[in-house]
Amino acid sequence: MTSQPDDRQQLLSEAIKDFNDTLVTQSINLSGQAFNNAFRLGCGLLLVPLIIIMAITHFVRGLDFSAVFVYSCAGVAISIVFAAMVSNRAKFLAVQEKYQHDVNPEIIRFLADHDFTRAQFDAAADDLLGDNAPLREYLVTGRSSTEEKE
Numbered sequence: 315m316t317s318q319p320d321d322r323q324q325l326l327s328e329a330i331k332d333f334n335d336t337l338v339t340q341s342i343n344l345s346g347q348a349f350n351n352a353f354r355l356g357c358g359l360l361l362v363p364l365i366i367i368m369a370i371t372h373f374v375r376g377l378d379f380s381a382v383f384v385y386s387c388a389g390v391a392i393s394i395v396f397a398a399m400v401s402n403r404a405k406f407l408a409v410q411e412k413y414q415h416d417v418n419p420e421i422i423r424f425l426a427d428h429d430f431t432r433a434q435f436d437a438a439a440d441d442l443l444g445d446n447a448p449l450r451e452y453l454v455t456g457r458s459s460t461e462e463k464e
Contacts, residue, residue, distance in 0.1 A: 344408035357390070
């Protein structure tokens with residue numbers, strides 16, 4: 315009879331990993347697409363100002379290869395920063411939407427089907443998941459702020 319609680323705990327652990335993996339997959343897929351699209355948009359938007367700056371530089375002091383290189387690198391760096399910010403925001407929104415519309419209803423259904431409580435699920439997930447796991451953001455744990463500081 316001691317194997318039954320272990321089996322239930324194993325079932326809960328596997329479900330927690332599956333739910334978290336679903337959120338991780340969603341965030342990876344969407345953040346990659348968002349980064350690529352935002353990078354292209356950033357490069358496109360910076361192309362006109364970059365050409366204007368290079369034209370002004372050409373008429374003021376003459377344009378050489380080093381100026382073109384520096385201005386181009388600055389434009390690419392700005393585009394990368396813009397793309398990273400957009401990608402991070404898209405990842406956050408994608409995980410939040412996926413959790414609300416798909417994962418949370420599946421968790422509720424899983425808990426009802428296997429006779430677990432949300433408190434059991436959250437406590438097990440808190441112990442099992444790493445600090446950066448996307449599912450961790452949605453856990454309602456019973457820890458007090460003094461326990462978290464320790």
